[in-house]
Amino acid sequence: MSWTISADLIPGLARGAAVLGTGGGGDPYIGGLLAAQALRLHGDVTVVSLQEVPDDALVLTVAMMGAPTVMVEKLPSLDEVIAPVHALSASLGRAVTHIACAEVGGVNSTIPIAAAAALGLPLVDGDGMGRAFPELQMVLPTLYGINASPLAFSDEKGNVGVLNTVSNGWTERIARVACVEMGCSVMISGFAMSGSQAREALVADSLSLSYEIGSGIEAAREAKTDPVAETVRLLGGREFFAGKIVDVHRATTTGFARGRARITADDATLELLFQNENLIAEIDGHPVVTTPDLIIVLEHDSGEPITTEGLRYGQRVRVISAPSDERWHSAEALDMVGPGYFGYDTAAYRFDGSVEAVESSGESAA
Amino acid sequence: MSWTISADLIPGLARGAAVLGTGGGGDPYIGGLLAAQALRLHGDVTVVSLQEVPDDALVLTVAMMGAPTVMVEKLPSLDEVIAPVHALSASLGRAVTHIACAEVGGVNSTIPIAAAAALGLPLVDGDGMGRAFPELQMVLPTLYGINASPLAFSDEKGNVGVLNTVSNGWTERIARVACVEMGCSVMISGFAMSGSQAREALVADSLSLSYEIGSGIEAAREAKTDPVAETVRLLGGREFFAGKIVDVHRATTTGFARGRARITADDATLELLFQNENLIAEIDGHPVVTTPDLIIVLEHDSGEPITTEGLRYGQRVRVISAPSDERWHSAEALDMVGPGYFGYDTAAYRFDGSVEAVESSGESAA
Numbered sequence: 001m002s003w004t005i006s007a008d009l010i011p012g013l014a015r016g017a018a019v020l021g022t023g024g025g026g027d028p029y030i031g032g033l034l035a036a037q038a039l040r041l042h043g044d045v046t047v048v049s050l051q052e053v054p055d056d057a058l059v060l061t062v063a064m065m066g067a068p069t070v071m072v073e074k075l076p077s078l079d080e081v082i083a084p085v086h087a088l089s090a091s092l093g094r095a096v097t098h099i100a101c102a103e104v105g106g107v108n109s110t111i112p113i114a115a116a117a118a119l120g121l122p123l124v125d126g127d128g129m130g131r132a133f134p135e136l137q138m139v140l141p142t143l144y145g146i147n148a149s150p151l152a153f154s155d156e157k158g159n160v161g162v163l164n165t166v167s168n169g170w171t172e173r174i175a176r177v178a179c180v181e182m183g184c185s186v187m188i189s190g191f192a193m194s195g196s197q198a199r200e201a202l203v204a205d206s207l208s209l210s211y212e213i214g215s216g217i218e219a220a221r222e223a224k225t226d227p228v229a230e231t232v233r234l235l236g237g238r239e240f241f242a243g244k245i246v247d248v249h250r251a252t253t254t255g256f257a258r259g260r261a262r263i264t265a266d267d268a269t270l271e272l273l274f275q276n277e278n279l280i281a282e283i284d285g286h287p288v289v290t291t292p293d294l295i296i297v298l299e300h301d302s303g304e305p306i307t308t309e310g311l312r313y314g315q316r317v318r319v320i321s322a323p324s325d326e327r328w329h330s331a332e333a334l335d336m337v338g339p340g341y342f343g344y345d346t347a348a349y350r351f352d353g354s355v356e357a358v359e360s361s362g363e364s365a366a
Numbered sequence: 367m368s369w370t371i372s373a374d375l376i377p378g379l380a381r382g383a384a385v386l387g388t389g390g391g392g393d394p395y396i397g398g399l400l401a402a403q404a405l406r407l408h409g410d411v412t413v414v415s416l417q418e419v420p421d422d423a424l425v426l427t428v429a430m431m432g433a434p435t436v437m438v439e440k441l442p443s444l445d446e447v448i449a450p451v452h453a454l455s456a457s458l459g460r461a462v463t464h465i466a467c468a469e470v471g472g473v474n475s476t477i478p479i480a481a482a483a484a485l486g487l488p489l490v491d492g493d494g495m496g497r498a499f500p501e502l503q504m505v506l507p508t509l510y511g512i513n514a515s516p517l518a519f520s521d522e523k524g525n526v527g528v529l530n531t532v533s534n535g536w537t538e539r540i541a542r543v544a545c546v547e548m549g550c551s552v553m554i555s556g557f558a559m560s561g562s563q564a565r566e567a568l569v570a571d572s573l574s575l576s577y578e579i580g581s582g583i584e585a586a587r588e589a590k591t592d593p594v595a596e597t598v599r600l601l602g603g604r605e606f607f608a609g610k611i612v613d614v615h616r617a618t619t620t621g622f623a624r625g626r627a628r629i630t631a632d633d634a635t636l637e638l639l640f641q642n643e644n645l646i647a648e649i650d651g652h653p654v655v656t657t658p659d660l661i662i663v664l665e666h667d668s669g670e671p672i673t674t675e676g677l678r679y680g681q682r683v684r685v686i687s688a689p690s691d692e693r694w695h696s697a698e699a700l701d702m703v704g705p706g707y708f709g710y711d712t713a714a715y716r717f718d719g720s721v722e723a724v725e726s727s728g729e730s731a732a
Binding site: 087091157158159160161162163164165166170173174176177178180181182 | 453457523524525526527528529530531532536539540542543544546547548
């Protein structure tokens with residue numbers, strides 16, 4: 001079940017990860033450059049399935065934290081990518097055995113590849129979300145009681161910090177303000193897990209799925225078939241809107257890229273609300289899909305995924321939705337990543353347009 | 367040259383430290399309670415002179431970071447006081463041998479006493495400033511090239527962080543935003559020094575001087591002589607204003623207590639500008655004493671020091687100035703702690719009213 005990432009797989013992997021990243025995670029092309037460079041310097045990376053990870057493994061996630069608008073402007077060096085892993089390993093007093101992705105998304109799927117290559121470690125075929133979310137506690141391991149901390153963070157200047165916090169929410173709060181002060185983009189490593197914890201808490205096979213989607217888009221283009229339809233098929237999702245972007249508001253505040261985009265068709269208008277990732281899609285004022293399900297914007301003809309910082313006036317796009325990992329639909333999970341957490345006053349809508357049946361635990365029926 | 371701090375010395379020590387603290391460092395009475403409690407629980411603390419510290423000692427400073435307005439509201443427990451020392455010792459992989467004060471000031475002179483008691487370690491008779499300053503890099507050790515980091519910080523919830531930064535300015539920046547997020551007040555430990563480094567970089571005998579001043583004020587009151595005059599004598603300073611506080615503006619912003627107070631006499635008005643500490647004194651619009659020399663506000667009759675968060679409308683006060691450690695008057699030091707650093711467009715004035723002769727290195731003559 002293990003396979004090998006060589007430099008020629010990077011474009012497909014990065015493209016597919018950007019699809020699953022629902023607009024977040026930064027430009028897949030830029031993240032791909034760093035991974036390809038690492039593979040050329042240090043050799044290919046072995047990807048192992050979650051089943052193959054020994055129970056007593058030490059699995060760490062590696063990610064870039066910050067606003068994608070800033071991430072793409074200051075891509076880290078390989079030294080910076082591995083600095084938090086070394087700091088965390090020293091703090092734990094144990095050698096790391098496996099690297100994992102915290103989320104699927106452009107930069108945050110390719111940076112762990114670069115880290116695994118530079119460290120000579122295998123990469124786990126899985127991630128903490130099966131998509132991308134803006135805050136670091138928003139991973140399935142949090143729901144399994146796995147601590148984000150000790151969590152290490154580092155910047156391009158050489159500043160490094162290690163946090164030990166009382167909750168994953170506090171890890172996010174302290175790391176976020178440090179991240180903003182350090183220039184709105186830092187490298188982080190945390191969520192130390194054993195192999196058995198990783199098997200339970202991560203989303204399996206998400207790197208494989210990323211490559212399947214990314215190479216599927218490429219293959220559809222070459223076969224002159226529809227890459228968007230191929231993506232919908234692979235995700236088990238649906239295409240629910242097509243139109244032209246007529247308005248984009250975006251601001252980088254408190255470490256996030258927040259904003260909204262308006263997309264018009266002949267007879268309807270789609271409003272897309274995002275915070276690093278696409279979170280809410282409303283047609284003519286009515287929500288149709290919301291976080292935690294996936295809202296993905298693809299270029300109309302090429303099917304190329306468009307990140308939230310890549311949204312531009314005049315782009316012709318198609319918007320698809322897809323189911324998230326079913327564990328994101330529990331009451332506890334919806335409290336953490338549902339529309340209400342992000343301040344949107346709406347129920348959660350599934351990818352097929354149905355309203356979430358689960359009561360939020362915060363307002364459970366008496 | 368060593369002496370012992372028992373609970374009965376705390377009121378005098380804390381009062382004298384508050385005098386040297388130039389308005390900063392928090393309420394000496396509240397800080398004194400914590401130290402007295404620690405001494406009762408763990409026994410007296412041995413104070414050793416800098417000359418007695420072995421060359422290969424590991425000296426760490428312990429302090430509370432944040433706005434004094436908040437510090438006095440959430441005094442730490444003894445467990446919280448020693449948490450950053452344990453975190454730092456673990457990070458260094460070495461046992462701490464001595465505790466030192468980063469600054470002289472109410473809470474920040476008494477918290478290290480509590481830490482030394484709880485840890486069973488000797489306390490160094492000295493500190494990093496010979497006064498108090500608002501930012502953590504503003505200590506003489508910075509001028510001697512001693513790193514603030516590794517620096518540990520902790521809060522009352524149990525969150526702990528350890529920073530390794532490229533400069534002491536970056537330690538301040540990252541620790542400050544973390545401090546604000548964690549509730550505007552955290553315990554910190556850093557500036558690991560050998561005995562020989564401590565001898566070179568610290569201000570000697572500042573705990574002894576604090577006690578001498580604090581008990582001198584008490585003795586003068588009992589002898590019905592003037593405690594303010596006694597303080598002026600001990601500091602080699604001068605009393606330059608007496609009047610009534612008629613206006614106080616204070617705001618706790620970005621982790622500091624910033625503001626100004628107006629004090630009027632029959633024929634003149636003193637404007638006092640502060641950021642945690644008193645930084646500038648202007649009479650009728652003209653600066654007369656500025657940072658780095660000491661500006662101290664004392665209650666008119668009792669000579670009790672008044673901290674910046676204790677300034678109140680209607681108080682009758684006397685204002686004295688005193689020389690700071692001469693090393694604060696170098697060009698490099700003035701760049702770090704002179705009026706310009708704090709955004710005041712004025713030359714530095716010494717305690718006797720004379721203008722600093724030293725050119726700032728930032729604007730040296732051609």
